[in-house]
Amino acid sequence: MKTRITELFGIEHPIIQGGMHFVGLAELAAAVSNAGGLGIITGLTQRTPELLANEIARCREMTDKPFGVNLTFLPSVTPPDYPGYVQAIIDGGVKIVETAGNNPQKWLPALKENGIKVIHKCTSVRHSLKAESIGCDAISVDGFECGGHPGEDDVPNFILLPRAAEELKIPFVASGGMADARSLVAALALGAEGMNMGTRFMATREAPIHENVKLAIVAASELDTRLVMRSLRNTERVLTNAGVERLIEKEKTLGSGLKFEDIIAEVAGVYPAIMQRGEMDAGAWSCGMVVGLIHDIPTCKELIEGIVTGAEQIVRQRLERMFPQTAAAMA
Numbered sequence: 001m002k003t004r005i006t007e008l009f010g011i012e013h014p015i016i017q018g019g020m021h022f023v024g025l026a027e028l029a030a031a032v033s034n035a036g037g038l039g040i041i042t043g044l045t046q047r048t049p050e051l052l053a054n055e056i057a058r059c060r061e062m063t064d065k066p067f068g069v070n071l072t073f074l075p076s077v078t079p080p081d082y083p084g085y086v087q088a089i090i091d092g093g094v095k096i097v098e099t100a101g102n103n104p105q106k107w108l109p110a111l112k113e114n115g116i117k118v119i120h121k122c123t124s125v126r127h128s129l130k131a132e133s134i135g136c137d138a139i140s141v142d143g144f145e146c147g148g149h150p151g152e153d154d155v156p157n158f159i160l161l162p163r164a165a166e167e168l169k170i171p172f173v174a175s176g177g178m179a180d181a182r183s184l185v186a187a188l189a190l191g192a193e194g195m196n197m198g199t200r201f202m203a204t205r206e207a208p209i210h211e212n213v214k215l216a217i218v219a220a221s222e223l224d225t226r227l228v229m230r231s232l233r234n235t236e237r238v239l240t241n242a243g244v245e246r247l248i249e250k251e252k253t254l255g256s257g258l259k260f261e262d263i264i265a266e267v268a269g270v271y272p273a274i275m276q277r278g279e280m281d282a283g284a285w286s287c288g289m290v291v292g293l294i295h296d297i298p299t300c301k302e303l304i305e306g307i308v309t310g311a312e313q314i315v316r317q318r319l320e321r322m323f324p325q326t327a328a329a330m331a
């Protein structure tokens with residue numbers, strides 16, 4: 001396939017694996033990139049810039065294709081060593097960065113001077129336009145369906161993507177709710193130049209996470225995600241479990257008086273417990289509604305090639321046949 005996104009990033013297929021805490025390690029990023037997509041290492045999962053540098057080096061040993069690093073900018077009392085992480089990315093020769101969370105403006109000059117392309121993840125048209133105006137190269141437009149932080153506007157991709165297409169000049173990918181060939185064709189039809197997937201890539205053979213997580217994803221339906229932390233304006237879509245139901249009870253009881261400290265047990269330290277030890281009731285971990293469309297655990301190559309060949313079939317067979325007169329006129 002050829003789209004503005006494959007051209008921008010020098011990749012074969014317009015399919016990106018979004019940054020995922022404790023999931024986006026070198027193994028997954030390399031597998032996605034080797035399959036012709038764009039794999040992304042999650043920067044902050046590495047506790048220090050030195051560890052990120054090691055992870056980048058490990059990924060380079062596993063692939064000679066382009067891969068990226070995710071940098072998530074969250075409000076924090078003691079912020080991570082962002083200058084150190086940016087330097088590790090530059091020194092590691094990485095040419096693509098996925099930014100998310102707060103405005104990445106402060107870091108753009110250093111990234112741009114080193115020839116790094118930046119794709120910023122946004123959950124609204126206004127943030128996408130802001131990212132375009134400060135010089136980001138592309139946007140990952142993340143709809144309300146998405147796993148992780150959908151923002152506070154609650155606009156699903158059927159509206160958000162065409163709205164982005166109406167306003168943006170730089171290319172964008174559809175993120176949130178994407179799983180298969182149908183998603184890719186729909187995303188392209190709505191104006192995107194490709195798609196970004198999180199949850200779907202967790203249920204792949206190469207995802208370096210506990211088998212329990214993959215099985216939970218395959219078992220879950222589209223009704224099994226919950227939104228938590230809305231009253232803290234830090235809304236997150238997660239897969240439900242005993243820890244999450246406890247969190248929701250606290251939210252109901254404490255109402256607008258809820259403070260982050262009240263839910264620390266259900267949100268802090270959950271990722272290693274879930275992803276590494278497979279303790280499925282540990283608490284809140286990001287998961288998209290798309291979980292209802294995930295029924296198997298393929299390799300990244302099987303997944304990506306299946307999406308691309310399936311998309312071509314949908315366009316050339318199913319959709320083409322819906323316009324018989326045009327097809328006849330062209331014959």
Ligand SMILES: Cc1cc2nc3c(=O)[nH]c(=O)nc-3n(C[C@H](O)[C@H](O)[C@H](O)COP(=O)(O)O)c2cc1C
Pocket residue numbers: 017018019020021023042070072099100101121142145146147148149175176177178196197198199200285286287288289290
């Ligand atoms: C387990 C998990 C962890 C995530 N961690 C991050 C993260 O650290 N930074 C980030 O920008 N996005 C993160 N995301 C969001 C994904 O990059 C992606 O935008 C999202 O999963 C897309 O929605 P989908 O799950 O419906 O495909 C995470 C998503 C999941 C499922």
